[in-house]
Amino acid sequence: MDDDDRRAAAARMEQTIREYFAACNSGDAAAVAAFFTVDGVHYFPPGMYGGPFRGGPEIGERWATSVARIGSRWSVDHVICDPDTHRAVIEWTHVKATDGVVLRGDEWYVFDPDSGLIREIRAYYASPQAPDLNRLELQGFPYAERGYPQSSGPAPA
Numbered sequence: 235m236d237d238d239d240r241r242a243a244a245a246r247m248e249q250t251i252r253e254y255f256a257a258c259n260s261g262d263a264a265a266v267a268a269f270f271t272v273d274g275v276h277y278f279p280p281g282m283y284g285g286p287f288r289g290g291p292e293i294g295e296r297w298a299t300s301v302a303r304i305g306s307r308w309s310v311d312h313v314i315c316d317p318d319t320h321r322a323v324i325e326w327t328h329v330k331a332t333d334g335v336v337l338r339g340d341e342w343y344v345f346d347p348d349s350g351l352i353r354e355i356r357a358y359y360a361s362p363q364a365p366d367l368n369r370l371e372l373q374g375f376p377y378a379e380r381g382y383p384q385s386s387g388p389a390p391a
Contacts, residue, residue: 243317261301263294271346276355277372286374305331320345
């Protein structure tokens, strides 16, 4: 992939993310679902939303409900795309208007290289460490299967 191809691929990834956020803000569950592969999954920190959302239809329904019930609105604040690995990272803001809450965080995106659809989102929230948890990681994410360290021993070299 030459530099022009990389720039074009990165622009498509960013456009997909921004259009996905626009769909989320619209409250249209089907529009949200259309951005995901069949096996798409959205991971969250422990205790958030009852665990991962699995599949475009569930992701769409959950965000549509959030828009309707608490006036959720999201913005994409910063984006970095890596077209060589089909991944992107964003910084976002989520306003829950009815609750008067503002959340900020980052998300890691993994795209399907063939379709350009979102295969995975990992959400990380800007918040203090929960003192009652000894493992602060995304609920339901397959850390061991993907080779992440599993003990609290010395840091790997």
